[in-house]
Amino acid sequence: MYRYDEFDERLVRERIAQFREMVRRRIDGSLTEEEFTLLRQMNGLYLQLHAYMLRVAIPYGTLSGRQMRQLALIADRYDRGYGHFTTRQNIQYNWPRLRDVPDMLELLADVEMQCIQTSGNCIRNVTADHFAGVAADEIEDPRPTAELIRQWSTLHPEFSFLPRKFKIAVTGSAVDRAAVAVHDIGLRIVADAKGRIGYRVTVGGGLGRTPMIGKPVREFLPREELLPYLEAILRVYNLEGRRDNKYKARVKILVHELGTEAFVARVEEEYARIDRGAVEVDAAEVARIAAYFAPPAFEALPARSEAFEKAARDPDFARFARTNLFPHKAPGYTALTVSLKPIGAPPGDATSDQMRVLADLAERFSADELRVTHVQNIVLPHVRLDDVPEVWAALVEAGLATANSGLVTDIISCPGMDYCKLATARSIPIAQEISRRFADPERERAIGPLGIKISGCINACGHHHVGAIGILGLDKAGVENYQITLGGEPGDLASLGERLGPGIDADEVPAAIERIVDVYLALRTDEAETFIDTVRRVGLDPFKPALQPQEPVRAAA
Amino acid sequence: MAGKRPALPLVLSASDLLDGDVVFHTGAGWDRSLSAALVATDEAGAQRLEAALAEVESGGPVAEPFLFTVTLDPSGAAVPNHYRERIRVCGPTVRHDFGPQAREELSHVSL
Ligand code: SF4
Numbered sequence: 001m002y003r004y005d006e007f008d009e010r011l012v013r014e015r016i017a018q019f020r021e022m023v024r025r026r027i028d029g030s031l032t033e034e035e036f037t038l039l040r041q042m043n044g045l046y047l048q049l050h051a052y053m054l055r056v057a058i059p060y061g062t063l064s065g066r067q068m069r070q071l072a073l074i075a076d077r078y079d080r081g082y083g084h085f086t087t088r089q090n091i092q093y094n095w096p097r098l099r100d101v102p103d104m105l106e107l108l109a110d111v112e113m114q115c116i117q118t119s120g121n122c123i124r125n126v127t128a129d130h131f132a133g134v135a136a137d138e139i140e141d142p143r144p145t146a147e148l149i150r151q152w153s154t155l156h157p158e159f160s161f162l163p164r165k166f167k168i169a170v171t172g173s174a175v176d177r178a179a180v181a182v183h184d185i186g187l188r189i190v191a192d193a194k195g196r197i198g199y200r201v202t203v204g205g206g207l208g209r210t211p212m213i214g215k216p217v218r219e220f221l222p223r224e225e226l227l228p229y230l231e232a233i234l235r236v237y238n239l240e241g242r243r244d245n246k247y248k249a250r251v252k253i254l255v256h257e258l259g260t261e262a263f264v265a266r267v268e269e270e271y272a273r274i275d276r277g278a279v280e281v282d283a284a285e286v287a288r289i290a291a292y293f294a295p296p297a298f299e300a301l302p303a304r305s306e307a308f309e310k311a312a313r314d315p316d317f318a319r320f321a322r323t324n325l326f327p328h329k330a331p332g333y334t335a336l337t338v339s340l341k342p343i344g345a346p347p348g349d350a351t352s353d354q355m356r357v358l359a360d361l362a363e364r365f366s367a368d369e370l371r372v373t374h375v376q377n378i379v380l381p382h383v384r385l386d387d388v389p390e391v392w393a394a395l396v397e398a399g400l401a402t403a404n405s406g407l408v409t410d411i412i413s414c415p416g417m418d419y420c421k422l423a424t425a426r427s428i429p430i431a432q433e434i435s436r437r438f439a440d441p442e443r444e445r446a447i448g449p450l451g452i453k454i455s456g457c458i459n460a461c462g463h464h465h466v467g468a469i470g471i472l473g474l475d476k477a478g479v480e481n482y483q484i485t486l487g488g489e490p491g492d493l494a495s496l497g498e499r500l501g502p503g504i505d506a507d508e509v510p511a512a513i514e515r516i517v518d519v520y521l522a523l524r525t526d527e528a529e530t531f532i533d534t535v536r537r538v539g540l541d542p543f544k545p546a547l548q549p550q551e552p553v554r555a556a557a
Numbered sequence: 558m559a560g561k562r563p564a565l566p567l568v569l570s571a572s573d574l575l576d577g578d579v580v581f582h583t584g585a586g587w588d589r590s591l592s593a594a595l596v597a598t599d600e601a602g603a604q605r606l607e608a609a610l611a612e613v614e615s616g617g618p619v620a621e622p623f624l625f626t627v628t629l630d631p632s633g634a635a636v637p638n639h640y641r642e643r644i645r646v647c648g649p650t651v652r653h654d655f656g657p658q659a660r661e662e663l664s665h666v667s668l
Contacts, residue, residue, distance in 0.1 A: 027574065032615040047620055049645055050656050051577035080655060095655070097576040346651050417641060418649040426644075428651045478639055 002059070002147050002292045004112045011155070012109045015116065017041045020102035027098070042122075044115025045101055048421050050264045054093045054101060055118040056108060060128035060146040060170075061089035061338060061372040063364035068370055070111040072355035078104050083355070085340060085348040087412060087463055088167075089127050089372045090118060092303035094419055116154060121162045123153035123234070127169045129178045130373040133295055134381050136329040140189045140197055142172035144290040145226070148281065151289075152227050159234050163241035164249035164466050166234070167206075179374065181205045181494035182466060185233065186214045187226075198222045203233060203263070204255030211496050212252040215260040217267060223286075230278040232271035240266070284418045296367035296382055301332025305385035311392070319441055320392055320403040332385055334364075338378040338395060339402040339410060343439045346428045347413040348376030357398040365391050374463075375412055375451075377405065408450045408517065409435045412463055416456025416473060417480075423456035425473025425480040426506070430454055433510040438517075447517055450531040453488070466490035470497040486516070486543060487535045498540055501547045508549055515546035562607070563626045567597040568635055569606040570645070571619035579645050579657065580619055582609050587619055589657065591646050596627060596635050 004012070018037070026036040040046075050449045056071070063071075071091055075083050079093040086092055098103060108114055117124050126146040133141045150166055153159065159166075163255040170468075171178040172189040180186030186202040199221045205214025221229055237251045255263045312318045326335040338358065340348050350358070358378055362370045365387045366380035373379055383391055395401035404410045411434060414420065416427030431454055438444050453467030457474075462472030470485035482504055485497030504512055517531075519542055524534045535543070568591070569582035580587040581594035582598045584605070588594070597603045603624075610622045627635035637643045648656015 029616050033620050034615060047577055050579060050648055051572075095577075099575060115592055384560075417644055418651050423641075426650065432651070480640065 002289065007254055009109075012114050012116070015043070015114070016102055016105045016109060018309075019105065023098060023102055034044040038120075041119040042116070043101075043105070045096075045098075046119065046120035046421075048094070048419050049417070049423075051095045052098060052101070052391050053419070054096045054104060054115060055086075056091045056093070056113060056115050057118050057125040058089050058091060058113070058372050059125060059150050060132065060143045061130050061374075062132075062143060063362075063370040063372065065359040065368050065370070067113060068355050068359040068362065070107060070113070071353035072359070073362060074104055074107050075352040075355065077107075082349055082351045084346075084415065085143060085350065085372050085376050085378070087374045087376060087414070087461060088469075089130070089417075090125060091372070092415075094415075112221065121164050121166075122160055122169065123149075123156065123162075123166045126150050126153075127167070127178060127183075127374060129171045129173055129176075130371040130379050131177060131326055131335055131381070132371075133293065133324065134173060134328050134335045135173045135175070136327060138329070139173045139174070139191055140172045141290075141293050141295075142170040142187075142189060143293045144286070145172075145187065145189065145199075146170045147289050147292070148227070148286065149230065152230070152281075153277075159238060162234070162238055163243045164246065164251075166237070166251065168230075176491045176494075179490035179494070180462070182207055182211070182212045182463075182490060183214065185230065190220060192220050195197065195249040196222065199226060201229070201233075203267075204252040204260075205250045205494075206250055207463060207465045208250070209247055209460075209464040210250075210253065210256075210459045211460070212256065213494050213496065214252075215255055216265075217260070218266045224280055224283070225276070227281060228274050228276040229267075229271060231279050232267050232274055234252050235274075236263070236266045243432050272368070295328075295330075296369075298330040298333060298382070299384070301330075301384065301386075304332040305332060305388075308388055311389035316396075316403070317389065317392055319400055320407045320443070321388065322445075323403045323407060324405040325388070326379075328382070330382075334382045334383055334385055334388065336383045336388065336391060336545050337373070337405040338380065338400050339404050340377050340400075341404060341410050341435065342399060342402045342437045343409060344432050346418075347411050347431050349379070354400055356402065357394060361391055361394060375410065377410070403441060404444060406451075407444045408438045408447050408452060409444060410451070412451070412453040412467070414462035416454070416462075420456060422459060423473070424458070424475040425456050425482065427454040427456040427462055427471070427473055430471060430473070430482065430506065430509050434513050437510050437514055446527075447521065448527065448530055450517070451490075453515070458504060461491065464488070465496045466494065468535070469516065471509065471513075474503060476503060476516045480510050482506060484509075484512065484516070484547065486540055487532065489532055498541055499545055504547060511549070512547055516543055516552070519543050562603060563624055565598055565603060566627050566629060566635070567603055567606055567624045568627050568637075569610055569622060569624055570594075570642070571613065571622035574618050574620050577620075582606060582622075591635060591657075592635075593634060596629070598629075639662045 128142040169178045169183040170187040187202040201218040202214030367382045371379040411431045413431040417423035454471040455462035455464040466488040488497030518544040584595035647658040
């Protein structure tokens with residue numbers, strides 16, 4: 001895991017001291033709210049519906065046990081004993097007090113964490129595949145690349161006031177789990193015919209008001225050219241991106257308005273001008289960063305584990321093992337997903353006690369590593385199969401053993417109007433109700449993989465556009481109203497969902513989702529055809545009647 | 558001040574600067590309870606709230622002030638018209654242990 005050097009440490013501490021001073025000056029009245037808003041946003045502090053909210057960066061979603069324990073301590077000392085893990089692989093505290101925030105930042109800095117670049121029009125926290133360093137099909141761990149970008153972009157003077165926020169995601173696997181196609185820049189690590197490592201670069205993906213799939217701008221960018229090339233893209237965007245209308249200010253609009261070809265031409269023109277030597281990092285520095293992400297020393301283990309197989313006679317354990325384990329490249333190991341989606345609970349929330357359990361488990365059983373996923377779950381990436389029964393037992397005790405990873409109750413949901421100031425409707429209660437409807441684990445297993453994603457407004461933090469079933473909450477003349485989309489997919493075959501029909505009321509949503517799932521079950525060729533495959537094969541029409549409330553059928557008297 | 562004034566009767570709300578709590582203008586200051594709010598039912602009252610809003614817009618003990626429309630229930634208590642303000646007045650609907658609703662003084666407002 002990456003460790004701060006003295007430079008990072010000093011920078012973060014200086015920032016906190018500055019912020020402490022700004023808070024003091026806001027409280028004593030020497031700063032206006034307008035002046036202060038910009039400053040607090042640069043430190044990850046928002047003002048939400050009921051309270052302030054502090055968003056903490058978890059770069060590429062990787063945490064140590066010590067860091068997770070510190071997050072729990074902060075939740076207890078300065079918040080309400082819980083935290084919310086987000087689709088950006090961050091954690092948010094929903095109830096901090098303004099005066100306490102500088103102290104919270106100091107506690108974070110003690111474990112090499114901070115809130116810089118979690119808000120504002122800058123290059124945001126870089127995200128990556130949560131199975132980095134685990135997946136057998138991985139060409140290279142994406143985290144050294146993500147860390148390199150983090151260092152380059154942190155407080156980059158030229159790119160601190162972009163037209164709008166800017167999100168970069170990296171994947172190193174053949175299978176994209178980082179949703180790179182819906183980021184401002186998506187990077188996919190690839191190898192060319194000679195085995196050299198480079199990047200396939202897409203630009204202009206994004207969700208929100210105008211969802212778009214990123215356009216390829218380079219099929220193969222040699223590794224050493226990464227930073228200069230990113231600099232060229234960002235410079236073109238910084239200069240030409242629209243600043244007159246915040247809804248048209250993301251790079252996707254620039255790419256769309258110019259056309260991909262013209263955009264690429266501008267980038268290449270800029271790239272030809274750039275003094276690459278000044279931006280490129282040398283191989284030694286790349287290697288220095290990569291060394292922090294060296295895989296732990298895996299034991300030589302047999303691929304099969306007797307302890308594991310014995311435990312699998314318990315049907316509950318077997319169900320958990322079937323859904324929540326991901327194959328590990330090292331024989332005898334697995335990556336274990338801890339679901340933060342217990343039936344009927346707000347997605348992504350964890351109590352401080354649960355955080356401490358996760359920290360302990362990471363230290364004892366997973367090479368002291370945890371990952372936060374964009375699906376709002378936690379991963380223990382390096383668990384020996386032999387240890388899975390013990391880990392599972394501890395998770396059961398902590399209420400963290402829900403066996404639903406990737407299934408219909410593993411719902412992504414943004415905070416919506418229960419917390420968020422920008423919301424047009426609530427999203428968490430919809431998620432809770434759907435979760436309760438599909439609580440029967442056997443039924444859930446029979447349905448198979450299905451991603452439901454819910455956003456409480458058009459900003460799409462709940463990624464509804466790329467949900468196999470997407471739900472968007474809107475305000476229709478003072479009543480919460482929900483639009484359902486089908487056919488979205490964040491990964492390799494990235495696609496945007498299509499609207500099924502007119503919006504429906506909140507209390508109709510769970511039943512409508514149930515009917516949609518029933519249509520799928522009736523139409524699928526066999527169990528191997530997943531929900532999204534069926535939607536792609538048959539189109540939306542067969543699902544449309546499912547939006548209408550059905551009259552109960554009565555036999556004639 | 559941006560935009561048009563919402564319809565009467567009106568209440569002025571904001572977030573407390575120090576802890577972000579939802580607060581209401583009482584005519585003399587700010588209070589966490591909607592029942593303490595000054596409800597403007599006529600032009601003069603609305604102007605008074607607008608003046609209070611303008612005063613704290615750039616600074617003061619609260620942040621992000623705004624006006625919203627309420628209805629007076631038979632007992633004369635103000636109930637926000639829009640669900641957004643009703644949620645704001647009560648606290649998160651998914652955590653009844655947090656927000657003003659935890660103080661159990663809001664029995665007249667529900668979703
Ligand atoms: S999608 Fe909208 S409601 Fe949900 S968190 Fe984002 S801004 Fe808030």
